[in-house]
Amino acid sequence: MAKTNPGRFFEHYRLGQVIEHAVPRTVSGGERALYHALYPARHALYSSDEFARACGLPAAPLDDLAAFHLVFGKTVPDVSLNAVANLGYAEGRWHHPVMPGDTLRARSTVIGLKQTSSGGSGVVYVRTEGRNQRDDLVLDYVRWVLVRKQDQGLPAPDPVVPDLKPALQAADLVIPQGLDFSAYDFAQAGEPHRWGDYAVGETIDHVDGVTIEEAEHMLATRLWQNTAKVHFDATFREDGRRLIYGGHVMSLARALSFNGLANAQMIVGLNGGAHANPCFAGTTVRAWSEVLDKAETKAPGVGAIRLRLVATSGGAPFELRGEDGRYLPHVLLDLDYWALMPL
Template identity: 80%
Template sequence: MSKTNAGRFFEDYTLGQVIEHAVPRTVGEGERALYHALYPARHALYSSDVFAAQSGLEGSPIDDLAAFHVVFGKTVPDISLNAVANLGYAEGRWLLPVYPGDTLRAVSEVIGLKQNSNGKTGVVWVRTTGLNQMEEPVLSYVRWVMVRKGNLDAPAPETHVPELAGVIAPEDLMIPEGLDFTGYDFALAGEPHRWGDYAVGEKIDHVDGVTIEEAEHMLATRLWQNTAKVHFDATFRPDGQRLIYGGHIISMARALSFNGLANAQMIVGLNGGAHANPCFSGLTVKAWSEVLDKAETSAPGVGAVRLRLVAVSGGDAFTLKGEDGKYLPHVLLDLDYWALMPL
């Protein structure tokens, strides 16, 4: 009997299956330092304990996306080791801040299955929850993945496509306890623009770009203990290229968005997202955002803004799709999220 793990194939998943993912991870200041080294991440709330304390928190949390990557990485050996592509996200909610010293683990439930018409692959939907050492949920999200079949003769499961909310209602967003932006220091945050300065429909070109390097993406992917073969093994794809981890592009685009959205401090909701096209080293990533919605919250001085974050690699940046409704080749990421901003 083999002692090695070949990963699950499509036929190994069943509806309602619960998977407890291995290797809990204690996060520390090292994660923050590496995250800020890998990306131009400089939102004040995640850079300064003093700024965070003045905003009502016990200290500076680990970046929301860093926490997401840690939890996501735990799921890879069980969910996407044999994936062809990570297709999308929905119903993502950050439930509690993650602080240095917290230990995170992950559990997933299979909530949907659909074999593709080619009989060689299928789509698996999972709802993943990240838990801290107190067994408190810190985040939850749904993602769906196209996974290879190991046995092409395995019967197709009954199709079940879950109904997912297109948008998280503002009243369902979790605002960290104690968060208070009434004394917010705009000078230290880096920009003067507050919640009331943004208009629905407004588009913001974040100007800056970063050329993706092979070594940096592999360092990032190892940091999150993401073991998907497509990110490391150049022989795994027919074109001999290592696929850039989609989360690397999410974090890069989010960090680039600081220029124009420096006060969109905390990510609290992920409404949806698509990795529109694969990314490889050598491409230069730029980003723009569109304001989709705004809402007030119950926290003092805190507003919520719904943003569309798009990462592109050239082309007409603001043109996303062709006449056929498909993403144009230069579009890498199309992400819809809620962030918290001072009123």
């Protein structure tokens, strides 16, 4: 009897299927330190307990994308071990900051299935929840992946594509309990720019770049216990190259965005995202942002700002798609998210 797990293939998923993902993870300050070592992350709210307390939180939480990667990593053996590509995200919300000492676990529900016209693979839509040791919902999101089919002779399931919001509204966002930016220290945060200084349609070149090292991205992927073969096994791809985990590019771009968006402190919503082109070791990642929307919140001194974050491997900033509507070859990531910023 086989005891190893080859991963699920497209025909193994059923609409409404609930998957409890293995290996809960207790986080510590070590995760935060390693995250900040892997990326040039330096947003003040995640770097200083005292800064976080001055903003109404009990201490500095784990970076929001670190929490996302941790929950995402739990899902890989069950959702995307045999994936061809991770296609997109929608309706992502952070509900509770993750603090050192919290234990996170993950569960996914299959909400959509659609076989490709070739019959060799299919798109699987899942809604994933990350919960802590108190059963508080920490974050949830929808993602869809293209998964190989093991037996191409099996009939296709009836196609079901979920109706997803094109973007979260400001009213959908969860503001952390106690968050208060009314006495926000701009000098300690690193930039003077507040919510009112940004205009919808404004674009920001984040200037800096980071060259990805092979060992670095593999360390990050192991940190989140992501077991996808394309990130580790050089024999898995015909070109013999290990694919950079998309979350690694996300965190690099978010960290680079500090230069120009140092006060976009907390990520609270994920509207959409596309890993537009593959990324490999040796690539120098740069980033730019566009302000898509703004809204006030009920929390004292707290505004919400919707941003497009684009990571590139070159090219001029603010170039996204060609005349054919497709992403340009140098675009690595196109991420649409909501963040909280002092008014």
